Amino acid sequence: MKLSIALTAAAFMFVLLFSPLPAAEGAEESLGALGFDSAETKTAITINVERIPKRSYLGESILIRGNVYPAMEGLELKIFYGYAKAGEETVESVIVFTDENGAFQFSMIPEEIGSLAFVVTHEGSDSTLPARAEPVATLVTQKVPIKPEQTFLPLILVAILLALWSRWDDIKELRGKGKATKKFEKWRK
Numbered sequence: 001m002k003l004s005i006a007l008t009a010a011a012f013m014f015v016l017l018f019s020p021l022p023a024a025e026g027a028e029e030s031l032g033a034l035g036f037d038s039a040e041t042k043t044a045i046t047i048n049v050e051r052i053p054k055r056s057y058l059g060e061s062i063l064i065r066g067n068v069y070p071a072m073e074g075l076e077l078k079i080f081y082g083y084a085k086a087g088e089e090t091v092e093s094v095i096v097f098t099d100e101n102g103a104f105q106f107s108m109i110p111e112e113i114g115s116l117a118f119v120v121t122h123e124g125s126d127s128t129l130p131a132r133a134e135p136v137a138t139l140v141t142q143k144v145p146i147k148p149e150q151t152f153l154p155l156i157l158v159a160i161l162l163a164l165w166s167r168w169d170d171i172k173e174l175r176g177k178g179k180a181t182k183k184f185e186k187w188r189k
Contacts, residue, residue: 047133057143071102
């Protein structure tokens with residue numbers, strides 16, 4: 001529950017920071033209606049961002065990737081990212097460009113613990129309208145190290161049980177009880 005509240009808070013922070021883009025409403029905007037040559041139109045684009053894990057770890061890479069539709073090569077996108085903290089908001093941005101398939105990606109290593117949110121935007125150009133993707137967020141936490149005894153103790157127990165299992169008949173004979181019961185034989189097979 002705390003994780004979803006933290007992620008929602010981070011996403012909400014970005015929605016407030018980046019108010020709706022007014023020109024991104026229609027599929028295509030005709031400049032002819034504004035007194036320009038009617039042959040000029042701007043294309044509306046859609047930015048899709050792949051889901052990222054709900055939980056990420058400090059010092060491990062986070063990959064943000066997605067694509068634009070319609071696919072356009074060399075389209076400039078700005079990725080805003082930052083942590084949502086009580087009373088404090090740290091927002092940074094990076095510019096990426098789409099490849100020939102309209103795909104983009106950005107990788108970063110978080111250096112702080114907390115809710116980290118990402119928003120991908122396009123400011124528009126001579127041929128495209130502004131656009132913004134839905135925010136994605138992850139909770140960055142410290143990875144809990146696994147102690148060697150936590151890993152090896154279960155393995156040692158399994159090895160002991162397998163050794164006992166393979167020698168069960170011998171153990172029964174040593175104890176003077178003879179062969180194992182029919183019920184146990186059925187279960188052992």
